[in-house]
């Protein structure tokens with residue numbers, strides 16, 4: 001089954017209204033308890049595992065305090081064949097507006113103090129950070145849903161947080177080719193890679209990055225972000241199951 005990690009505003013979702021909640025699993029891992037994982041059955045019959053990275057009910061853990069190892073280990077314990085995640089991001093690329101969708105194909109890791117591995121195993125053969133079939137399924141699901149502004153590629157810069165970036169940091173990131181900035185995809189992508197679980201992300205621009213808000217002053221961290229992302233990833237999971 002596909003394992004969906006809900007990001008921005010996932011804690012606002014009323015899951016029972018979106019899908020049938022068949023089961024709740026509380027997975028103990030060598031790195032502590034993972035957030036609760038639910039087995040959901042969507043109206044079209046697709047079954048997925050679902051968990052909310054930042055907690056439930058409200059924002060319980062901001063990005064810098066997520067237990068990434070427990071989260072990714074849970075996907076392995078539940079035999080996930082792939083991970084789809086959504087991530088709210090700040091837009092760095094001048095073309096990006098709040099609400100745009102980006103399916104990143106590369107990662108720039110500027111985190112400093114996070115543990116990005118489980119053990120001392122040599123890593124698996126390197127095939128790039130993101131799952132090509134997962135990315136394709138997300139892009140196709142977005143087009144099929146009538147989404148007009150979908151960027152099929154881009155570099156996601158990961159910062160440590162919890163603070164936001166400085167103007168100078170965003171200017172530097174822009175010079176080296178970052179398109180969006182967020183705080184969660186590393187180390188998740190590295191950890192999933194170590195376990196051999198492919199992973200792809202749907203990024204939703206929630207704001208313009210520090211110093212660039214003059215391009216679009218809006219900010220959207222509302223429950224709508226989560227509902228939209230959730231349904232797109234369910235549709236992507238359906239495509240992956242059919243493939």
Ligand code: HPA
Nearest residue numbers: 088089090181182183209
């Ligand atoms: N910076 C870092 N992380 C983020 C941002 C941002 O501007 N927006 C959403 N997540």
